[in-house]
Amino acid sequence: MGKPKVFITREIPEHLLKPYHQEMEISLWNEALVPVPRERLLQEVEKNDGILTMLSDAVDRPLVTHAKQLKIVANLAVGYDNIDIAACTEKGIHVTNTPDVLTDTTADLAMALVLTTARRVVEAAEFIKKGEWKEWGPFLLAGTDVHHKTIGIVGMGRIGTAVAKRAKGFEMNILYHNRSRNVQAETELGAKYVSFETLLQEADFVIDLLPLTEETRQIFNEKAFRMMKNEAIFVNVGRGKSVDEKALYQAVKTGEIAGCGLDVFAEEPIGKDHPLLALPQVVCLPHIGSATTETRSAMVKLALENLHAVLVRGQKPLTPVNELGH
Ligand code: GLV
Ligand code: GLV
16 A cells, blocks of 8 residues: 555645654645635545645535545644534545644634734834824824723633633733633633623724634624724634624724734735725724744644544544544
8 A cells, every 4th residue: 555645735845844754655735825725625625635724625515425545634723614614524635733732823813813903003103104294292103001991802712711801911901702611711701701792882993703604604894893882802713704794894994993904804805905904993903813933833834733643643633523323
């Protein structure tokens, strides 16, 4: 028997792949910033034992139907809404994600967006670059405080808990909403469980860390933004489709809320003409929540370890998303 075949849908630094070449036959779509074309992915799904995918790859039912010997889809993300889990499970294909290794890094970025939007950091930096700084002024670019304010975290999993830890350092009052109670966050961080509506009404900073599911799709809609304080800042580091972007645009534009910081969008990538970019109270980032060299490398390593566990060692994956029957 030959080595198991693995296809990676994006360019990955060779030094991260090197330890695996001996036991797995690895090929890749050698582009850093261009997603693998659908046609090519369909072909690769037919002839590989494992694929390492990005969140920009749609592993949907039609694609999964093409699988012949595919045993595992290792997604390079904690989220897996790009994958049809049921279709994979039915075909006996493992799906894995990359939890834990990106928790702190993503929480750091959530706090970065809180600080950036509250203190108008991007606007202020642009102000100098545009040559507009002529004089110091007592209320020039005055923002709003973060410390001692109320943060409301929607989606209190690992990343939400890590955000709460950081918020505690800023002596913030911590509210959260989640499908299940997070006892650890309540006892160790003083986080208070409230309904979604109460959170929206009371938080100065509303942090969206929701995964995309049928229940969370456009949960941040016109009604939700209307419930928020006019001073509230909305931060999304979860999934863009949990937000009705038109409603968000209107909410910021009309002063229903004070601003927002977004790392994710309903359709990615967004171009420079996206309406939200025209509003000064909005800070947009290109989905870089887990983007540090350390963390992206750790994510690649974890994805490769999942492939290795299933395809070489014949074991269960380290971080499974689905449960396969026997
Ligand atoms: C990024 O959005 C991830 O799900 O890891
Ligand atoms: C993801 O790791 C989460 O549970 O928030």
